[in-house]
Amino acid sequence: AxxxxxAQTEISVVEKxxxxxxxxxxxxxxTYYLFWYKQPPxxxxxxxxxxxxxDEQNEISxxxxxxxxxxxxxxxxxxxxxxxxDSAVYFxxxxxxxxxxxxxxxxxxxxxxxx
Amino acid sequence: DTEVxxxxxxxxxxxxxxxxxxxxxxxxxxxxxxxKQKAKxxxxxxxxxxxxxxxxxxxxxxRFSPECPNSSLLNLHLHALQPEDSALYLCASSQLDRGNNxxxxxxxxxxxxxx
Numbered sequence: 001a002x003x004x005x006x007a008q009t010e011i012s013v014v015e016k017x018x019x020x021x022x023x024x025x026x027x028x029x030x031t032y033y034l035f036w037y038k039q040p041p042x043x044x045x046x047x048x049x050x051x052x053x054x055d056e057q058n059e060i061s062x063x064x065x066x067x068x069x070x071x072x073x074x075x076x077x078x079x080x081x082x083x084x085x086d087s088a089v090y091f092x093x094x095x096x097x098x099x100x101x102x103x104x105x106x107x108x109x110x111x112x113x114x115x
Numbered sequence: 116d117t118e119v120x121x122x123x124x125x126x127x128x129x130x131x132x133x134x135x136x137x138x139x140x141x142x143x144x145x146x147x148x149x150x151k152q153k154a155k156x157x158x159x160x161x162x163x164x165x166x167x168x169x170x171x172x173x174x175x176x177x178r179f180s181p182e183c184p185n186s187s188l189l190n191l192h193l194h195a196l197q198p199e200d201s202a203l204y205l206c207a208s209s210q211l212d213r214g215n216n217x218x219x220x221x222x223x224x225x226x227x228x229x230x
Contacts, residue, residue, distance in 0.1 A: 035218065043203055045158070045221035091157055095217070101146055101209055102171060103219055105157035 002027040006092055006106035013082055014114050020078045021109050023092030027073075029053075033095040034068065034075045035103065040088040048090075051075060082113045121206050121222035129230050130196060136225045138189040138206030146211040147189040148219065149181060152203040164189060165211055196229045203227070 003026045013019045025034060036048040049061070051068050058067050067076045079086055092106040120139045128134050138147065146165050150158040163171035164183040178200075180192040189206055203226050207219040 033217065037221075042223060043205075043226070044223040045205065045207075045219075047218050047220065050218055097217075101165075101211060101217060101219070102160055102163065103158075105159075108157050 002029070002094060002096065002104060004092055004094055004104060004106040006109050008109045009107070010110045010112070012112045012114065015084055016081050017113075018078060018080050019082050019111065019113075020076055021090050021092075021111070023075045023077070023106060024073050025075060025092070025094050027094070029096070032097065035093045035095060036066070036075075036077045037091045037093055037105075038088045039091065039108070045091070049077070079111075082111075084113050084115055087111060087113045119206055119208055119220050119222035121204075121225050123225060124223065125226045125228075127228045127230060128193065128196065130198070132196075133192070133194045135193065136191040136204055136206075136227075138191075138208075138222060139187055140208040140220070141187055142208065142210075142220065143186075144208035144210050144220070145186060146209045147183060148207040148209075149189070149191055150205040150207065150221075152205060152224070154202075158205055162191075193227075196227075198229050201227055201229045 005024045032053045034051045038046045038048055049066055063080045065078045089108045089110045091108045093103045096102050122137045148163050149161040151161050152158040160173050161175045162181045167183045178195050182190040203224045205224045206222045209219045
């Protein structure tokens with residue numbers, strides 16, 4: 001069985017602060033993909049990043065960076081110098097590939113960035 | 116064109132009505148999905164079509180009937196719904212590619228209210 005946990009329900013920061021969103025994915029599968037999606041108030045789910053389970057290299061893309069550690073099952077996502085437009089619900093979502101590309105969403109973290 | 120288009124954006128229906136939700140993509144994707152999202156909750160998978168064939172049905176009640184007329188279109192037919200079916204219905208598509216490009220693209224959703 002797989003379990004994805006986003007322990008932070010809500011986070012509030014002031015603009016320009018850095019913020020890290022936590023995700024823990026527990027599974028016995030050795031090959032899987034991990035995604036972060038953003039859902040602004042408009043409702044559309046926007047793809048942010050994707051990570052393969054066999055690649056633990058951490059990366060930075062613009063203001064986004066992520067830290068994947070397979071040993072602790074953690075896949076954390078950091079926004080540097082947050083902006084008001086970053087306010088949204090952020091979902092961590094593993095993909096179980098032997099089940100037809102099925103995405104399983106965590107409970108989500110609501111991020112509020114105040115000016 | 117990297118869009119998934121859903122119509123209508125909002126729908127109000129009575130419990131005896133029959134209605135349909137429509138989803139369209141022109142990215143050449145071979146997998147299409149229906150997700151249901153209740154307020155303040157993560158999206159939950161309902162159906163997956165792979166190469167125009169239903170590959171996953173997450174034990175969804177028969178009052179929801181999916182249809183994939185061709186690789187670009189996905190419909191969700193609704194009949195005799197209950198008020199608890201009120202939710203945001205999200206459509207998504209993906210390449211169904213085991214390589215590094217696999218990710219789901221989501222539409223903006225149809226906000227459904229059942230009276």
